[in-house]
Amino acid sequence: MARPIAGGISTWGGEGSPLNKIAGLGFDVPLDPDLLDQIEAEFQQRGAPVQVELSNLAQPGIGMLLTRRGYELVGYENVLGLALPQLDTSAAGLDVDVRRLREGEDDAWLDAVVEGFASPDDQGVASHESFPRDVLAEAIGDLTRAAGVVRYLALRQGDVAGGASLRLSDGVAQLTGAATRPAHRRRGVQTALLAHRLQDAADAGCDIAVVTTQPGSKSQQNAQRQGFDLLYTRAVLVRPFR
DSSP: EEEETTTTTEEEOOOOOOOOOEEEETTTSOHHHHHHHHHHHHHTTTTEEEEEEEEEEEEHHHHHHHHHHOOOOEEEEEEEEEEEEOOOOTTSTTTTEEEEOOOOOOHHHHHHHHHHHHOOSSSSSSSOOOOOOHHHHHHHHHHHSSTTTTEEEEEEEEEEEEEEEEEEEETTEEEEEEEEGGGGGGHHHHHHHHHHHHHHHHTTOEEEEEEOOOOOOOHHHHHHHHOOOOEEEEEEEEEOOO
């Protein structure tokens, strides 16, 4: 379920889902407190906290409004961008094979991505969230079934080492769902997945690629090595269930 709010969107993906949030609000549309009241009431009825991802480019008054309503700062995320077709694939893992998902590989892809997300890397600022594997699998499955999403599998020494996805829309390439199995980390898997998707995005005529990372993480480091720059930081604020 999704509904617009202040130029952004409020989504509900089910009990405990990582898709339960409000994102993208306040860039050029004022926040209507009455509409926010309604959304908060809906989350309250479901027994869930309300999470807002607020960009530092949003209207400044929104952060003050949220904190006055009881929202608490719990973390940050960085959104990085790269103008295409600017590419640097020199650091891609030489022993990692990346290709688009083939028929019959859905389960292998999902297992690898869920395992990677369920075992977060310890570099950089830790995420404030963690989810059970079944909840992760359902949310990732929902996201990758959306229109315009392409999935990729990374193979290393014959084993499924990780996976990722790419969404193309109106000249923008959104790099999503990238995860590496713990046994294959620090072997160039993420770099290879990133380089392959960027090449596909450039070939498709995209003007810009964007990716979201935890601050100081290995994912951010890999993206910056490919030429990505920070576009904005978003604060994650949560209003606890009452």
